[in-house]
Amino acid sequence: MDETVLGGGNASGRVVKVGHTVRKPWAASTPSVVSYMAALRDAGVDLPAVVGRDERGRLATEYVPGQLAIDRFPLRRDELRRVGAMVRAIHDASTSFRPPADAVWTTAIPAPDGEMVCHNDLAPWNLIVGERWVFIDWDAAAPSTRLWDLAYAAQAFCVNDPGRAPSDAALDLVAFVDGYDADAELRADLPTAMNDRALAMYRLLESSARSGREPWASMFTDDHGRHWQDASAYVGRHRDVWAVALSRA
Ligand SMILES: Nc1ncnc2c1ncn2[C@@H]1O[C@H](COP(=O)(O)OP(=O)(O)OP(=O)(O)O)[C@@H](O)[C@H]1O
Numbered sequence: 001m002d003e004t005v006l007g008g009g010n011a012s013g014r015v016v017k018v019g020h021t022v023r024k025p026w027a028a029s030t031p032s033v034v035s036y037m038a039a040l041r042d043a044g045v046d047l048p049a050v051v052g053r054d055e056r057g058r059l060a061t062e063y064v065p066g067q068l069a070i071d072r073f074p075l076r077r078d079e080l081r082r083v084g085a086m087v088r089a090i091h092d093a094s095t096s097f098r099p100p101a102d103a104v105w106t107t108a109i110p111a112p113d114g115e116m117v118c119h120n121d122l123a124p125w126n127l128i129v130g131e132r133w134v135f136i137d138w139d140a141a142a143p144s145t146r147l148w149d150l151a152y153a154a155q156a157f158c159v160n161d162p163g164r165a166p167s168d169a170a171l172d173l174v175a176f177v178d179g180y181d182a183d184a185e186l187r188a189d190l191p192t193a194m195n196d197r198a199l200a201m202y203r204l205l206e207s208s209a210r211s212g213r214e215p216w217a218s219m220f221t222d223d224h225g226r227h228w229q230d231a232s233a234y235v236g237r238h239r240d241v242w243a244v245a246l247s248r249a
């Protein structure tokens with residue numbers, strides 16, 4: 001059957017579409033990732049169905065038709081609210097997933113704690129918007145915390161464009177966090193966590209560029225380095241704006 005190379009593929013090497021499926025390289029963590037995906041689907045979260053291991057040893061998952069959210073930016077506030085609610089549903093379903101004792105996870109940025117398994121890349125470049133709204137690209141799933149995973153998602157969806165007026169970005173952030181239905185403690189902790197998480201991303205790319213660690217080294221030099229440097233500075237510079245907006249909500 002014909003194979004079509006899909007865009008992206010920053011982190012996982014070659015990603016191809018074959019019929020109604022997507023094929024990605026099989027990694028040491030794939031069995032653990034697949035068990036997490038299956039548990040979330042059983043709990044009612046819509047995500048790509050796992051088809052299995054193909055004849056070439058690759059992971060085959062369901063191809064979900066639609067557009068990437070990043071290609072439809074800016075999302076409307078009601079859409080951001082919807083995505084916030086999706087992140088909440090994923091987190092709530094994740095709390096009852098108990099990984100097997102021999103689970104293997106591959107994640108580049110260490111989490112502050114391991115209270116539950118999280119996606120770790122809930123971002124507009126991994127959300128398919130179509131008849132269904134579905135997060136893809138579950139390969140980086142690993143133990144983390146609600147706060148750390150939400151901080152990344154909220155920052156990536158709402159506070160990722162240093163050219164925007166902070167007051168506008170703050171309204172987006174409130175919509176997203178309202179959709180998540182975050183409690184007062186999470187809201188209070190988010191601005192610092194968003195800052196720390198964006199900085200961690202920048203530092204990963206920057207240190208990988210120095211040590212030659214791929215794929216991060218190439219991402220650093222192709223625009224991602226500059227983007228994360230500017231974005232993390234923006235998140236940090238306007239931390240008070242995010243804090244005031246979230247505390248009022
Ligand atoms: N299940 C799917 N349904 C529809 N499209 C998909 C699916 N999985 C992947 N794609 C498409 O293939 C691209 C690359 O896939 P994916 O995000 O899983 O790879 P990646 O290597 O982790 O990419 P990146 O590091 O750029 O996020 C996605 O951006 C999307 O356009």
Ligand SMILES: [Mg+2]
Nearest residue numbers: 008125126137
């Ligand atoms: Mg991706």
